[in-house]
Amino acid sequence: MKLSEKLAALEEQERKAAGTTKLRPRTDGKTARRNSKTVSNSNWASSKRKVRELVLAEVAPKMGGLSEDNLMKEVRGALDRIVQREDVKVSPIERRKFVEEVFRDTLGYGPLDPLLADEAITEVMCNNFDDIWVEREGRIEHTGASFTDEVQYRAVIEKIVSAVGRRIDESAPMVDARLPDGSRVNAIIPPLAIHGPVLTIRKFAADPYKVKDLINFGTFTLDLAAVLEACVRGKMNILVSGGTGTGKTTNLNVLSSFIPDGERVITIEDAAELQLQQPHVINLEARPPNAEGSGEVRIRDLVRNALRMRPDRIIVGEVRGGEALDMLQAMNTGHEGSMTTVHSNSPRDALSRLETMVLMAGFDLPVRAIREQIASALHLIMHLDRLPDGRRVVTSLTEIQGMEGDTILLQEVFKYRTLPSRDGRPSGELAATGLRPKFVDKLNELGIELPAKVFHAHRGPVPTDARPESTRKVRVPSARELAAPERAR
Numbered sequence: 126m127k128l129s130e131k132l133a134a135l136e137e138q139e140r141k142a143a144g145t146t147k148l149r150p151r152t153d154g155k156t157a158r159r160n161s162k163t164v165s166n167s168n169w170a171s172s173k174r175k176v177r178e179l180v181l182a183e184v185a186p187k188m189g190g191l192s193e194d195n196l197m198k199e200v201r202g203a204l205d206r207i208v209q210r211e212d213v214k215v216s217p218i219e220r221r222k223f224v225e226e227v228f229r230d231t232l233g234y235g236p237l238d239p240l241l242a243d244e245a246i247t248e249v250m251c252n253n254f255d256d257i258w259v260e261r262e263g264r265i266e267h268t269g270a271s272f273t274d275e276v277q278y279r280a281v282i283e284k285i286v287s288a289v290g291r292r293i294d295e296s297a298p299m300v301d302a303r304l305p306d307g308s309r310v311n312a313i314i315p316p317l318a319i320h321g322p323v324l325t326i327r328k329f330a331a332d333p334y335k336v337k338d339l340i341n342f343g344t345f346t347l348d349l350a351a352v353l354e355a356c357v358r359g360k361m362n363i364l365v366s367g368g369t370g371t372g373k374t375t376n377l378n379v380l381s382s383f384i385p386d387g388e389r390v391i392t393i394e395d396a397a398e399l400q401l402q403q404p405h406v407i408n409l410e411a412r413p414p415n416a417e418g419s420g421e422v423r424i425r426d427l428v429r430n431a432l433r434m435r436p437d438r439i440i441v442g443e444v445r446g447g448e449a450l451d452m453l454q455a456m457n458t459g460h461e462g463s464m465t466t467v468h469s470n471s472p473r474d475a476l477s478r479l480e481t482m483v484l485m486a487g488f489d490l491p492v493r494a495i496r497e498q499i500a501s502a503l504h505l506i507m508h509l510d511r512l513p514d515g516r517r518v519v520t521s522l523t524e525i526q527g528m529e530g531d532t533i534l535l536q537e538v539f540k541y542r543t544l545p546s547r548d549g550r551p552s553g554e555l556a557a558t559g560l561r562p563k564f565v566d567k568l569n570e571l572g573i574e575l576p577a578k579v580f581h582a583h584r585g586p587v588p589t590d591a592r593p594e595s596t597r598k599v600r601v602p603s604a605r606e607l608a609a610p611e612r613a614r
């Protein structure tokens with residue numbers, strides 16, 4: 126039974142005990158239940174509002190000099206006193222829950238707190254004060270959670286935005302911000318959002334996915350992991366491409382984990398998300414213009430600045446504009462092993478987007494010159510897709526082999542193929558195309574060897590007892606194990 130229904134039942138009992146209730150006609154059970162729920166919800170909400178106001182009135186005057194711990198104590202104390210003193214229409218049984226909720230509303234982000242604390246949730250989306258959705262394991266689901274009212278919803282949005290020194294109002298109706306834990310927040314309010322404020326939170330992974338997680342999710346295969354590890358160590362320039370939320374940043378982070386410890390890595394992002402584990406990493410973050418429209422620092426500016434910081438590798442979270450040119454130039458001038466991501470629908474599309482971005486940089490370069498830059502700078506494109514069942518997979522690893530006439534030559538090394546569904550569940554696998562990539566020679570020159578079999582195509586029918594990729598558990602060799610054959614030589 127939901128809390129509000131329990132509450133309604135309790136209220137009904139109390140009323141009956143007092144002998145004041147006339148039994149409602151129960152011709153339609155559903156309607157009756159819905160009515161009582163609405164009534165109890167609004168009681169609960171108005172009680173909460175009242176108590177919150179009283180708590181704030183009591184605590185506000187002392188708030189200035191208090192540390193967070195003391196503030197929490199003050200609020201809790203005030204809350205306890207008020208709940209006992211006031212004629213709050215909450216039964217003793219529900220009182221603890223009530224106190225917790227008011228506490229959260231006062232000091233935290235109200236109903237968002239439990240969602241933010243839930244590690245299985247990766248995204249929180251509020252479309253309205255009482256319409257909150259989350260993404261859990263790749264799927265979007267509705268939550269029963271709700272803010273008390275529009276006012277509390279707006280207060281939480283303002284609290285988040287003002288904490289990072291920004292403001293949201295009619296003149297600045299959309300804002301990017303961050304929660305103290307690093308989660309990315311976007312808020313957009315009317316008149317841009319037609320039906321009311323919308324708040325979207327991309328949660329910061331406290332424990333970001335590792336290569337072994339991606340293999341267990343079926344995003345990677347062991348062979349692909351071995352190939353990518355070799356390519357990163359061999360300083361290939363890699364472009365991760367895919368649509369929004371396909372896992373580009375996550376995969377970039379995993380690719381970065383293959384960078385050897387001794388290198389100086391500079392990461393550049395709009396909003397810092399990457400979490401590299403190496404000892405020598407410098408994180409730079411771009412800055413939007415302030416309310417007066419000045420002080421902006423673009424990704425481009427940071428890429429240029431990074432070049433003066435003696436980087437071994439530069440990692441740009443995502444290229445969206447003119448920085449694409451700077452990035453290509455960096456890759457072409459000794460900063461090999463650099464990586465970035467781009468929003469695109471396919472590997473080929475990724476290249477044409479890069480081309481457009483370079484044009485956006487404002488240089489009047491002939492298209493052929495741009496393509497030559499791209500073809501000589503980039504070695505690999507790793508493309509990601511989100512399947513209809515919510516799984517995120519690498520659908521292609523494509524090698525850039527040079528130019529033929531005006532066209533950039535691409536060759537797929539790994540490709541995702543859909544298999545007949547099993548038990549009604551979609552299935553498929555990422556398999557080698559059987560073509561030996563050219564980068565193998567470059568890797569060999571560097572003394573990095575890969576077993577030839579990782580590039581062998583799967584021939585013949587797919588074994589019928591093969592389980593879907595996503596459920597196959599594998600043990601992933603450590604970087605040291607992967608490097609062992611090389612050292613033994």
Ligand SMILES: Nc1ncnc2c1ncn2[C@@H]1O[C@H](COP(=O)(O)OP(=O)(O)O)[C@@H](O)[C@H]1O
Pocket residue numbers: 247248263328330339342344367368369370371372373374375376516517518
């Ligand atoms: N392979 C994966 N399997 C399951 N969830 C993933 C995977 N890769 C990423 N995610 C989750 O998907 C969300 C979006 O990932 P992100 O890397 O930020 O995507 P993008 O950069 O493409 O927008 C994150 O919450 C992340 O934790």
Ligand SMILES: [Mg+2]
Pocket residue numbers: 373374375443
């Ligand atoms: Mg991203």
